[in-house]
Amino acid sequence: MHLTEIRVAGFGGQGVILSAMVIGKAASIFTEGFATLTQSFGPEARGSACSAQVIVSDQPVLYPYVARPDILIVMSQEAFTRFAPEVKSGGLLLFEEDLVRFTGVPEGIRVFGVPATRLAEELGKRMVLNIVMVGFFAAIAGLLTREALRDAVADSVPPAFKDLNLRAFDKGYDYGIQHREACHSSGNAGLVGTPELAG
Amino acid sequence: MHLTEIRVAGFGGQGVILSAMVIGKAASIFTEGFATLTQSFGPEARGSACSAQVIVSDQPVLYPYVARPDILIVMSQEAFTRFAPEVKSGGLLLFEEDLVRFTGVPEGIRVFGVPATRLAEELGKRMVLNIVMVGFFAAIAGLLTREALRDAVADSVPPAFKDLNLRAFDKGYDYGIQHREACHSSGNAGLVGTPELAG
Numbered sequence: 421m422h423l424t425e426i427r428v429a430g431f432g433g434q435g436v437i438l439s440a441m442v443i444g445k446a447a448s449i450f451t452e453g454f455a456t457l458t459q460s461f462g463p464e465a466r467g468s469a470c471s472a473q474v475i476v477s478d479q480p481v482l483y484p485y486v487a488r489p490d491i492l493i494v495m496s497q498e499a500f501t502r503f504a505p506e507v508k509s510g511g512l513l514l515f516e517e518d519l520v521r522f523t524g525v526p527e528g529i530r531v532f533g534v535p536a537t538r539l540a541e542e543l544g545k546r547m548v549l550n551i552v553m554v555g556f557f558a559a560i561a562g563l564l565t566r567e568a569l570r571d572a573v574a575d576s577v578p579p580a581f582k583d584l585n586l587r588a589f590d591k592g593y594d595y596g597i598q599h600r601e602a603c604h605s606s607g608n609a610g611l612v613g614t615p616e617l618a619g
Numbered sequence: 620m621h622l623t624e625i626r627v628a629g630f631g632g633q634g635v636i637l638s639a640m641v642i643g644k645a646a647s648i649f650t651e652g653f654a655t656l657t658q659s660f661g662p663e664a665r666g667s668a669c670s671a672q673v674i675v676s677d678q679p680v681l682y683p684y685v686a687r688p689d690i691l692i693v694m695s696q697e698a699f700t701r702f703a704p705e706v707k708s709g710g711l712l713l714f715e716e717d718l719v720r721f722t723g724v725p726e727g728i729r730v731f732g733v734p735a736t737r738l739a740e741e742l743g744k745r746m747v748l749n750i751v752m753v754g755f756f757a758a759i760a761g762l763l764t765r766e767a768l769r770d771a772v773a774d775s776v777p778p779a780f781k782d783l784n785l786r787a788f789d790k791g792y793d794y795g796i797q798h799r800e801a802c803h804s805s806g807n808a809g810l811v812g813t814p815e816l817a818g
Contacts, residue, residue: 456657484684
C-alpha cells in the first residue's frame with residue numbers, strides 16, 4: 421500500500437467523517453498499515469460543508485496534510501466544485517451522482533459516479549449513503565481489500581445499525597463491480613479521458 | 620488566539636477524540652477562529668492507546684501536524700510517559716491525577732492535575748471524565764472562553780446526555796478555578812518549576 425492521500429467531502433449530516441474513519445481503520449487496524457484522519461473546522465464548518473482528509477500508508481504518516489488528493493470522494497455539488505480541481509493527475513474521483521452534476525475535471529482523472537442516495541433509500545435508510553460510497557470505493561479504488569473495509573464498517577457503527585450498514589456497503593460494492601466491468605468493456609472507464617467531458 | 624498546538628491522549632473508550640473535537644469546535648464554530656483535528660491510526664490504534672491533535676488559530680491552519688504541543692492533556696499513564704517529554708518549554712500539561720502518577724516533566728512546563736474520574740463519578744457517570752477534563756482545560760489554559768467551550772460541549776454530545784455533560788464541564792471548570800487560585804496563592808502553580816519534581 422503506497423502512501424495514498426484521500427479526501428472525503430460533502431455536507432454536514434451525510435456521515436463524511438465516518439466514511440473517512442472507516443477507510444483509516446481499514447488501512448491500519450484491519451490491514452497492517454498506518455493512517456491519519458484530519459478534519460478542519462473553520463468557515464466551512466460554520467456552514468454546511470464537511471470535509472475530511474485520510475492518508476493511508478504502509479509506513480507511519482509523518483505529514484498528514486492532504487494538499488492534492490490521489491482519491492476524492494464527493495457527496496455534494498459544493499464539494500465537487502471546490503475539490504475536483506485539486507485531484508492529482510492519474511487520480512480518481514468518486515461522486516454521488518444524484519447529488520452532483522458532473523461538470524468536468526482536469527484531464528487524466530478517472531471518474532466514477534454512483535447513485536448512493538438511491539441505493540441507500542432501497543434499504544429504507546437514506547442515512548447510509550456514506551457507507552454505500554465506501555463500498556463503491558472498495559470496488560473501484562482497489563486500494564484496500566473488501567474484507568478490511570467491511571470489517572472497519574462493522575467496527576465503526578453502533579451494533580444496532582451494523583447489519584444495515586453492511587448491506588449498504590455490499591450494495592455500493594456490487595454496484596462498483598458492475599460499473600467497473602461495464603466501463604472496462606466499453607473502453608470508457610467512467611468518464612476517463614473523454615476530452616469532451618473533461619474541463 | 621495565537622496558533623496553539625494541543626494533544627489529547629489517553630486510552631480507547633475515554634472519549635479522547637470527543638474532547639479534542641470540543642476544543643476544535645470551540646475555537647472555530649463558537650469563536651471566530653480555525654482548527655484542525657488529526658487522529659492517527661496504526662499500531663497505537665490497534666492497542667488501547669488513543670491520541671488526537673488539535674491546532675487552533677485565528678488564521679487557517681495550513682500544517683496540521685503537532686510535533687511538540689503547547690498544551691498536553693493526558694488521561695492515562697502510557698500517554699503521560701509517551702507525550703510529556705514532547706511538551707514545548709513554556710507549555711502546559713494537564714493530567715488526570717487518579718490515572719496518572721506524575722513522574723516529572725522537563726523544566727519550564729506548567730503542570731496541573733485534576734481528579735476527573737472522581738468528579739465524573741460524583742455525577743454518577745464515569746464516562747464523562749473527558750468533559751471534566753475539558754472544563755478543567757477551560758479554567759487553566761485560558762485559551763478559549765468558558766462560553767465557547769461550553770457551547771461546543773452542548774453541540775457535540777447526544778441531546779439526552781447534554782445536561783450531564785454540561786454539569787461535568789462545570790465541575791471540571793470549578794475545580795480548575797479553585798486549583799488555579801490555590802496555586803497562585805501558594806506561589807506554586809501546580810507543579811510549576813519545582814526542580815525536585817521536574818525531571
